[in-house]
Amino acid sequence: SQQGEEDPQALSIQEGENATMNCSYKTSINNLQWYRQNSGRGLVHLILIRSNEREKHSGRLRVTLDTSKKSSSLLITASRAADTASYFCASNPNTNAGKSTFGDGTTLTVKP
Amino acid sequence: EAGVVQSPRYKIIEKKQPVAFWCNPISGHNTLYWYRQNLGQGPELLIRYENEEAVDDSQLPKDRFSAERLKGVDSTLKIQPAELGDSAVYLCASSRGSANTGELFFGEGSRLTVL
Numbered sequence: 001s002q003q004g005e006e007d008p009q010a011l012s013i014q015e016g017e018n019a020t021m022n023c024s025y026k027t028s029i030n031n032l033q034w035y036r037q038n039s040g041r042g043l044v045h046l047i048l049i050r051s052n053e054r055e056k057h058s059g060r061l062r063v064t065l066d067t068s069k070k071s072s073s074l075l076i077t078a079s080r081a082a083d084t085a086s087y088f089c090a091s092n093p094n095t096n097a098g099k100s101t102f103g104d105g106t107t108l109t110v111k112p
Numbered sequence: 113e114a115g116v117v118q119s120p121r122y123k124i125i126e127k128k129q130p131v132a133f134w135c136n137p138i139s140g141h142n143t144l145y146w147y148r149q150n151l152g153q154g155p156e157l158l159i160r161y162e163n164e165e166a167v168d169d170s171q172l173p174k175d176r177f178s179a180e181r182l183k184g185v186d187s188t189l190k191i192q193p194a195e196l197g198d199s200a201v202y203l204c205a206s207s208r209g210s211a212n213t214g215e216l217f218f219g220e221g222s223r224l225t226v227l
Binding site (some may be wrong): 044045101103 | 145147152153154155156160201205214216217218219220221
C-alpha cells in the first residue's frame with residue numbers, strides 16, 4: 001500500500017565513496033522529502049524538493065527529481081561511517097495535502 | 113527547542129492486553145501524525161490531526177485502535193485488545209503546517225512487542 005519504492009534495498013560502500021539511492025512514486029506530487037533513520041531511532045528530515053524543482057543540494061547531499069518518470073535520487077558524496085543508516089523518501093501527493101507516504105527505504109552501510 | 117517526545121520507548125505485553133502510547137509534539141506544531149513502522153519497512157500513516165480534528169484516519173484499524181488529541185496538543189494512541197501482528201514501532205511526528213509546506217519532526221518511537 002506504500003506509494004514509494006526505494007532502490008536498492010541495501011547498499012554497502014567504503015568510506016569516501018559516493019552513495020546513490022533511488023525512489024519511485026505513483027501519483028502526482030506537491031513535494032518529495034528524504035529522511036534518515038539511525039537504528040532504533042526516529043526519522044530525521046534531510047531535504048525537501050518541490051515538484052517544480054529538478055535538483056537541490058544540501059552539504060554533501062544532492063537530490064534530483066524527475067516528475068516525468070516519477071522518480072527521485074539521493075546522492076551522498078564522500079560518505080562517512082556516520083552516514084550508516086536507513087534512508088527513506090516520502091512523497092506528498094497533490095490530491096491529499098499533508099499525507100506523506102514513505103517507501104521501504106535503503107539501508108546504507110559505510111565501512112571505515 | 114524540545115523535540116517530539118514519546119513514551120514509553122518500549123512496551124512488552126501479552127496478546128489481548130491493552131496498551132497506550134503518548135506523544136507530546138513540538139510547541140506550536142498544529143499537525144500531529146501517528147505512524148506505524150514494521151521491521152524493515154517504511155512508516156505507514158495511521159492518523160493525522162490538524163489541531164484537535166482527525167483529518168485522515170483512513171488507515172487506522174478502528175475495531176481495536178483509537179486515538180485522541182485533546183486540546184490540540186498531546187495525543188494518545190490506544191490499542192485494545194492487542195494482537196500479535198501489532199508488534200511494531202509506533203512513531204509520532206509533528207509539523208508546523210501540513211507536509212506540503214515543510215518537514216515532519218519525528219519522536220524516537222515506541223517499540224511494541226506483543227507476545
